[in-house]
Amino acid sequence: MESMGEPAVSGTGLNKTFGDEQVIRDVDLSIEKGSIVGLIGPSGCGKTTTVRLLVGLLEPTSGTATVWGTPATKLSAKQRQQIGYLPQTPALFPDLSLWENLSFHASMYGLRLRRRHRLHHVLEWVELDQHRHKKVREVSGGMQRRLALAAAFVHDPELVFLDEPTAGIDPILRSTFWEQFREMRDEGRTMCVTTQYVGEAAYCDYVGLLSDGELLLVDTPENLRKAAFDGEVVDIELSRAVAETELQELARVDGVLSGPESVSARVWRVVVDDADAAIDRLDDVLARLQLPVIEAREHVVDFDEAFVRVIERHRATGSNPVAAGPAAVAAAGGAA
Amino acid sequence: MRKDAKLARLRQGEHLRASFAWATVVQALAFVRKELAEIVRQPKLLALLVLGPFVLLLLFGAGYKDTTVQLRTEFVGPEGSVYEQAVSEYADQLDEYIDARGFTSDRQAAVDRLDAGELDAVVVFPTDALDQILGGESATIEVLHEKLDPFQQAAIDIASRLAVQEVNASVLTAIAGGTQAALAPVDQASGAMTEQAAALSSAVAAGDTDAMATAADTVATTLADTRLVVATSQDVISRLGGSAAATDASALLAQLDTASEQAAAVSTGGGTDIADQATALAATLDEVAAAIPQVTTVDPGVLVRPFEADPRNIASVEVEPADYFAPSSIVLLLQHLALTFAALSLVRDRELGLFELLRVGPLSSFEILVGKTIAYLTVGLGVGAALIAAAVFVLGVPLEGEVIWVAAAIALVLLASLALGMLLSMISGSETQAVQYAMLTLLAGMFFSGFILDVQSLAEPYRYLSYLLPVTYGINILQDVMLRGIDPAGGDLIGLGALIAAYGSLAVFMLHRRLRTA
Numbered sequence: 001m002e003s004m005g006e007p008a009v010s011g012t013g014l015n016k017t018f019g020d021e022q023v024i025r026d027v028d029l030s031i032e033k034g035s036i037v038g039l040i041g042p043s044g045c046g047k048t049t050t051v052r053l054l055v056g057l058l059e060p061t062s063g064t065a066t067v068w069g070t071p072a073t074k075l076s077a078k079q080r081q082q083i084g085y086l087p088q089t090p091a092l093f094p095d096l097s098l099w100e101n102l103s104f105h106a107s108m109y110g111l112r113l114r115r116r117h118r119l120h121h122v123l124e125w126v127e128l129d130q131h132r133h134k135k136v137r138e139v140s141g142g143m144q145r146r147l148a149l150a151a152a153f154v155h156d157p158e159l160v161f162l163d164e165p166t167a168g169i170d171p172i173l174r175s176t177f178w179e180q181f182r183e184m185r186d187e188g189r190t191m192c193v194t195t196q197y198v199g200e201a202a203y204c205d206y207v208g209l210l211s212d213g214e215l216l217l218v219d220t221p222e223n224l225r226k227a228a229f230d231g232e233v234v235d236i237e238l239s240r241a242v243a244e245t246e247l248q249e250l251a252r253v254d255g256v257l258s259g260p261e262s263v264s265a266r267v268w269r270v271v272v273d274d275a276d277a278a279i280d281r282l283d284d285v286l287a288r289l290q291l292p293v294i295e296a297r298e299h300v301v302d303f304d305e306a307f308v309r310v311i312e313r314h315r316a317t318g319s320n321p322v323a324a325g326p327a328a329v330a331a332a333g334g335a336a
Numbered sequence: 337m338r339k340d341a342k343l344a345r346l347r348q349g350e351h352l353r354a355s356f357a358w359a360t361v362v363q364a365l366a367f368v369r370k371e372l373a374e375i376v377r378q379p380k381l382l383a384l385l386v387l388g389p390f391v392l393l394l395l396f397g398a399g400y401k402d403t404t405v406q407l408r409t410e411f412v413g414p415e416g417s418v419y420e421q422a423v424s425e426y427a428d429q430l431d432e433y434i435d436a437r438g439f440t441s442d443r444q445a446a447v448d449r450l451d452a453g454e455l456d457a458v459v460v461f462p463t464d465a466l467d468q469i470l471g472g473e474s475a476t477i478e479v480l481h482e483k484l485d486p487f488q489q490a491a492i493d494i495a496s497r498l499a500v501q502e503v504n505a506s507v508l509t510a511i512a513g514g515t516q517a518a519l520a521p522v523d524q525a526s527g528a529m530t531e532q533a534a535a536l537s538s539a540v541a542a543g544d545t546d547a548m549a550t551a552a553d554t555v556a557t558t559l560a561d562t563r564l565v566v567a568t569s570q571d572v573i574s575r576l577g578g579s580a581a582a583t584d585a586s587a588l589l590a591q592l593d594t595a596s597e598q599a600a601a602v603s604t605g606g607g608t609d610i611a612d613q614a615t616a617l618a619a620t621l622d623e624v625a626a627a628i629p630q631v632t633t634v635d636p637g638v639l640v641r642p643f644e645a646d647p648r649n650i651a652s653v654e655v656e657p658a659d660y661f662a663p664s665s666i667v668l669l670l671q672h673l674a675l676t677f678a679a680l681s682l683v684r685d686r687e688l689g690l691f692e693l694l695r696v697g698p699l700s701s702f703e704i705l706v707g708k709t710i711a712y713l714t715v716g717l718g719v720g721a722a723l724i725a726a727a728v729f730v731l732g733v734p735l736e737g738e739v740i741w742v743a744a745a746i747a748l749v750l751l752a753s754l755a756l757g758m759l760l761s762m763i764s765g766s767e768t769q770a771v772q773y774a775m776l777t778l779l780a781g782m783f784f785s786g787f788i789l790d791v792q793s794l795a796e797p798y799r800y801l802s803y804l805l806p807v808t809y810g811i812n813i814l815q816d817v818m819l820r821g822i823d824p825a826g827g828d829l830i831g832l833g834a835l836i837a838a839y840g841s842l843a844v845f846m847l848h849r850r851l852r853t854a
Contacts, residue, residue: 055696073852080698081353091689093370095377100370107366108697110359111352118352155353161696 006069008033008159008190009054013063016049016213023049027063027215029208031192036185037218038201039194041210042311047194048088048163050210054192055085055161067159081109084157086165090148094137098128098147101136102154109155118154125180126150127173142168149177162193166200178203198307211311221303228306231257232275233299234282239292241265249289253281269299363699367707368714371681375715385719389669390726396665397658397731406435407481407492410449413461415441433495450480457481457492477503525562526625532558533621536602540614545605548614552602555621559596562624563589566631588624588631595620653734655819662733663814664787664807666723670716670746671753671807672778677712678757679770682847687767694851701847705840709754713747716754720746736821745813745824748832752806755839762846781807806835 009031016024024046031037039047052058053065056072065072068079075083092101102119111118123129126146136144145168152160166174174197181191182203193204201207201221208218217227226232236250247260250270255278259270272278275298286293301309354362375381413419420439427436437455440446446458458480462468465475479496483489532555539547570585598617602610685691694704724742727733735742756777764770782788784798785807791799802808809831813824 057692057695077698077700080696081359083696085693085696087689087692089689091693093374093688095374096370100373104366104370105693107362107369108693108699110354110362110698112354112358113362113365115352 007031009065009067009192011050011054011060011063011065014050014053014060014065015062016046016053016058017061022061023213024053024060025213027053027213029054029215029218031190031206033190034185034188035205036181036191036193036203037206037208038204039192039208039210040196040198040201040307043196045210046213047210049213050208050215051161051163051192051194055083081155082158084152084155084160084162086148086152086160086162088163090144090151092136092144092147092151095135097133097135098123098139098143099132101147102132102151105151106154111155122150122154125153142170145169146173157189159190160192162191164194164196166195166197174200198303201303201307209307209310211314214314216310216314224303224310225301225306228301228309229258229271231271231273232278233301234270234272234275234279234296235263235299236260236268236270236282236286236296237294238266238268239294242291246289246291249285250282253278253285255281360703364703364707364710366699367704368711371708371711372714375711385673385715386722389665389719389723390730393658393662393665393723393727393731396661406431406433407456407495408437408454409434409457409459410437410446410455411439411459411461412443412446413439413441414463417461419461447480450482456483525558526628528558529555529562529621529625529628533618533625536614536618536621540611540618543611545610548610549603549605552599552614552617555617556596556599556603559592559599559624562628563592563596566592585631588627591620591624591627595624653736653819653821655734658731659733659819660815662727662731663818664785664811666720666727667745667749667807667810667814668778668781668785668787669723670720670749671781671805671810672774673719674712674716674750674753675757675760675777676771676774677715678708678754679761679764679774680767681708681712682758682761683764683767683770691851701844701851705758705844705847708758709751712754713750716750717743717747720750733818735818737817737823741817741824742814744829745810745817748813748829748836749806749810752809752832752835752839755836755843756806758843759839759846762843762850777805781805784808786811803831804835806832809835 007030009029011027011029014024014027014029015022027046027050029037029050039050041047049058053060054067054072056065056067056075059073067075067083070076070079093104096104099119102123103115106115106119119132120129123132126149128143128146128150131139131143136147139147145165149162149165152162152165166177169177178200181193185191185205193200195201201224204221206218207221207224209216209224217224219227236247244260244262247268250256250260250268251258253270255272255274257271257273260268261270263269270278270282272282279296279298282296283293286296353359411419411423423436423439434457443458443460446455446460449455450458458478460478460480462475462477468475477496477500479492481489481492483492532551535551536548536555539545539551566585566588570589573585595617598613598620602614602617685694721743724735724746728735757774760773760777761770764773780801784794784802785791785805786802787807791802791808794802809828812828813832816822816824816828
């Protein structure tokens with residue numbers, strides 16, 4: 001479908017204005033074939049608008065969005081046949097059964113009429129096969145969401161845009177879905193997923209962090225963590241409270257980028273370039289200072305914390321933590 | 337292992353995809369199945385679709401009274417006048433249209449009863465008719481009513497004119513009847529003249545000049561009356577193109593003039609040869625008497641009312657009012673049904689968010705509309721067949737023509753209505769708006785399609801609106817096929833075809849723009 005080396009999806013200098021309100025500002029994003037890019041950000045930050053621009057539902061006010069090198073709004077029917085799309089509000093017919101709804105989507109994408117097994121399998125995937133005869137109006141919102149997800153995959157698309165696919169779905173099933181997204185990614189499928197669950201960033205190959213219509217960074221999940229503190233974090237736990245002056249020397253240890261700063265009375269935090277290397281050096285200094293150290297360990301920043309820190313810092317200073325973009329993604333070399 | 341198998345099955349979609357040509361059919365079928373399923377899931381809607389129109393037709397057929405409405409009418413005129421007598425004499429002839437509620441000289445009282453709704457009409461005869469007529473003016477008979485219904489107003493207007501014409505004819509008949517009293521019937525004049533000729537001859541034989549003069553006076557009167565009728569007849573015959581008969585009458589008139597001159601001469605004493613002149617008059621009278629039966633004359637009653645209408649329907653089948661309205665009602669209902677379905681369907685899809693999926697997906701606007709059209713056409717044909725069957729087998733509406741033409745008419749009306757409905761759905765912002773458009777089209781169908789008023793009764797620019805409605809052509813076709821038993825007019829078939837092409841193309845174009853314009 002796409003030429004070698006060409007990204008599956010690309011957005012360059014995307015801007016979108018509704019009336020006087022600019023909702024997307026200078027977004028550059030490139031999604032390599034066989035990767036999962038997650039778009040995360042606070043509610044109303046522009047995730048859905050970005051997806052709608054990339055899939056061709058909206059014409060950008062300025063900038064270009066392409067899919068397989070073709071402008072997203074000019075895709076051929078054959079190209080569209082290879083795209084799966086899950087809108088934020090699922091389009092399901094309330095008076096039809098789950099089976100009939102899925103069958104409608106299968107027909108819409110030209111799947112041949114002998115497709116019973118396919119529909120069963122997709123419904124099994126979202127754990128709805130036993131409910132297939134129920135009408136949509138008779139099932140819960142979560143089940144409707146799962147059905148919409150099944151509909152987005154029923155034709156086994158090459159490229160899938162999922163706008164909050166796991167909203168309203170229980171954590172266990174969410175985890176299952178992500179595993180299966182990753183396995184489909186391994187088969188060469190490309191996905192662009194928005195989510196409100198920041199923790200789901202861990203499942204993505206790249207994460208795009210949006211705030212107020214701006215793409216603050218696009219990077220691997222690990223680098224997102226680092227970006228939150230501009231490095232790796234080491235926490236030093238002491239057996240008694242100490243004054244900050246007693247720890248001044250830690251700031252001069254090789255590899256320490258910032259700190260120490262107090263997390264609690266007996267826990268202090270420093271940001272380092274490489275936690276493994278820095279911990280040994282920190283241990284030496286702490287021993288020399290004869291401080292009552294219990295442990296110096298790497299603090300694994302969770303995505304929620306990283307997300308909040310980056311967003312707050314951006315709102316406070318207006319600065320982006322990492323100058324990321326298409327180049328950064330391309331440099332990362334596709335799927336992790 | 338089990339999970340791998342599950343995923344493997346999930347990733348087999350590529351092999352499930354139909355070939356390109358077949359995929360188009362499958363994609364259109366998506367909407368056929370979806371729309372049919374949604375309709376079938378609503379048994380009340382189905383029952384309403386089929387039974388509702390049928391029950392309406394049944395009620396109309398049973399309830400329609402095929403009788404002329406009698407107007408409760410009071411007559412106003414001078415007490416003891418000729419009008420009072422005439423109303424009572426002609427009461428029997430009037431009672432088909434008029435329920436006579438009496439005669440009064442109090443106009444205001446009659447008008448008050450009209451205002452109170454006790455009367456439908458008040459007929460006011462002129463008090464000074466003779467003066468007006470002698471003054472060279474027509475006397476006016478007022479007909480007062482308070483009808484708002486334009487059809488009833490027209491009926492009263494027409495009935496009044498007919499009644500006045502009847503009065504005028506009656507007056508003329510009476511005048512002519514006076515002539516007839518002296519001479520009539522004209523064909524009997526020959527006998528009278530023969531007798532008068534014999535009387536003249538007797539007087540000549542007796543040498544009684546006074547008797548000759550008296551007989552000549554009688555002859556002169558008879559000749560004058562006869563001349564009036566013959567001359568009038570000649571004029572009527574001439575106007576009606578009866579030239580040969582008119583020639584015959586002209587010869588008779590010349591003989592009558594000669595006889596009149598002779599009678600005048602005898603009557604005035606005529607000089608010494610009065611006996612010869614009387615003998616000549618008698619001879620001329622014999623000739624006239626012999627000529628009269630050869631000449632065509634017209635009865636005085638017929639002279640003032642030479643024509644009367646005798647409407648006869650030469651159609652092969654007698655059509656009752658319910659029969660007449662049944663095909664129109666079916667077409668109108670089918671148009672409304674198809675149009676509403678189509679208009680609501682696309683709006684509902686849009687409100688459901690389906691358009692967002694359609695814009696991302698591979699379906700073309702043509703495939704979407706074809707799919708929906710097939711579904712609704714199937715339902716519409718079923719409903720149409722049920723309504724036609726019920727009309728024919730239950731209500732006894734005639735079906736004189738070919739069934740295939742009925743089916744074709746219904747299919748074409750449905751297709752044109754669906755195309756129009758889809759076009760309306762493109763400009764509707766919500767379901768409420770779509771319903772309003774459907775109701776407006778239904779109203780337009782009632783006023784402009786020939787359902788109530790003949791299309792030809794509409795003025796030229798406004799009549800074009802009729803030609804934009806599928807129901808206009810559908811009514812023509814179904815009435816031709818079902819009631820007249822003839823094939824549909826080519827113009828009606830072409831009209832429906834043109835609407836399908838025009839509305840369909842516009843709907844496809846507008847949906848395409850809606851789906852493909854980001």
